[in-house]
Amino acid sequence: MTLTLYNTLTRRTEPFEPIEPGKVRIYCCGITVYDYCHLGHARTCLVWDVVRRYLQWRGYEVWYVQNFTDIDDKILNRAQQEGASTEEISERFIQAYFEDMERLHVKKADAYPRATHTLNGIKRLVAELEQFGYAYPANGDIYYAVRQFRSYGKLSQRKLEDLRAGASGRVEDSEPEAPKKKDPLDFALWKSSKPGEPAWDSPWGAGRPGWHIECSAMVREVLGDTIDLHVGGGDLMFPHHENEIAQSEAATGKPLAHYWMHNGMVKVGGEKMSKSLGNFTTVRDLLDKPIDPMVIRLNVLQTHYRKPLDFTDEGLEAAANGWNTLKEGLLFGYQYREQLKQQSAVSNQQSISITNYLRRFAEAVDDDFNFAGGLAVLFELAKELRREGNLLVHQGKTETSPEVLEKQWQTLVELAQVLGLQAQPEEETGEARQHLSDEEVESLVLSRAEARKAKNYAESDRIRDQLQELGITLIDQPGGLTRWYRN
């Protein structure tokens, strides 16, 4: 089987071939740490977390790096607003980021480079670009000369003329520094600092890096000149990723990444979720509602990563119900293992079908990370296990042999783990529900049976309700037999 993925660079789905066989180097454009993460950020983090997990499951050794942009205008603004330092702001939101991601079960990256920790790399890159004729100074700032880079626009598939036409209308009035630029599309590599602003020494005077340069520097420093996969939100394609390519490739003469992948935006009421529209929900607000983090994960995974995802209460509710189904399957082993051991073993004629599940899952996901397709396999397994579990509770026996069920369960758990979905058995609180012993329950069930026989349904229903409140569910079976179980 071949893993294929959609490469933004070529606008085609291509077979994945890593530079070094068996190894994958991924750089994920992380966040600018000036506020809490909202669902849009969460989607990006979740999608690429699962891509990474899948590659690992597929046998690749993955080196996954995600950056923090911890110096930029917005951080500066926020710091000024709060009378805090930029370090205090970025540090606070980096910590918040880690808290949020941990709750969402996003695996830690192998490295979290930061712009402010990469100043040497940044300065080196700017110096090289200047030396090679791609950068020029203007009023203390250093700009990248877009027209010097012949293939500028190759990622977003736009021509310079088109871009200029689009930019011309607003550049003059919205950007006071525009007149300093030789071309409206030129962008700052290094910005001189105003009094009171954080600044680093450089050959161009005290200042700070522009927005795009830090990623070029961090990729190079942590992963090398050319990496396998560069991923991030679709809104970064232009200008951020385009500029990264222009910077890195002009300096190194090598391709920055073989594959570029972009995830779709989260939308609210048909519009992109964003800070400026004010229609965002932060990850922590949602989790504090509370909503099971796995519900958010499932909600995200049910839409293909490249498509926009409309965030709605209904969608969340559907995902919550769906998660319940998966959870019941995932808890099957914990719940019924003991009971199953007592069942007589039947032949394991179905053991071959296990590889079938794995194969179908891999086939779906190999096709440009179609996790939604792969989820169908998980639901199939979960529903089968739930059904068998119910049969065990209601009829005392399963249709499938315990060995096969055990394997199916393990398969489900394995596949769920690939998607970062996991359910833990709830801790026995050992309180109210444990007040009745089995004998006491039996005796109540017996009194109820007598009441029913006497057609005293008021009394029998009272006992049934009473037991239900104590977490005990009764199952009346044909022939007057009543089974019961603790919820």
Next chain:
RNA sequence: GGCGGCAUAGCCAAGCGGUAAGGCAGGGGCCUGCAAAGCCUUUAUCCCCAGUUCGAAUCUGGGUGCCGCCUCCA
């Protein structure tokens, strides 16, 4: 205005030329004193039009409607 993407059941969503996965919600049935739980079962011809093909949701052309990017943005 320029560039790009999407349009599949009540809702969400797979599908990549061979006759519509899955999830959610709903319908019907069995069981029951009634319930609950459970079990069984059921629900689309794919925005419109015209082509290509033995055959199209899937390819081509033309509409229509949404969305994203072109400015900070995951």
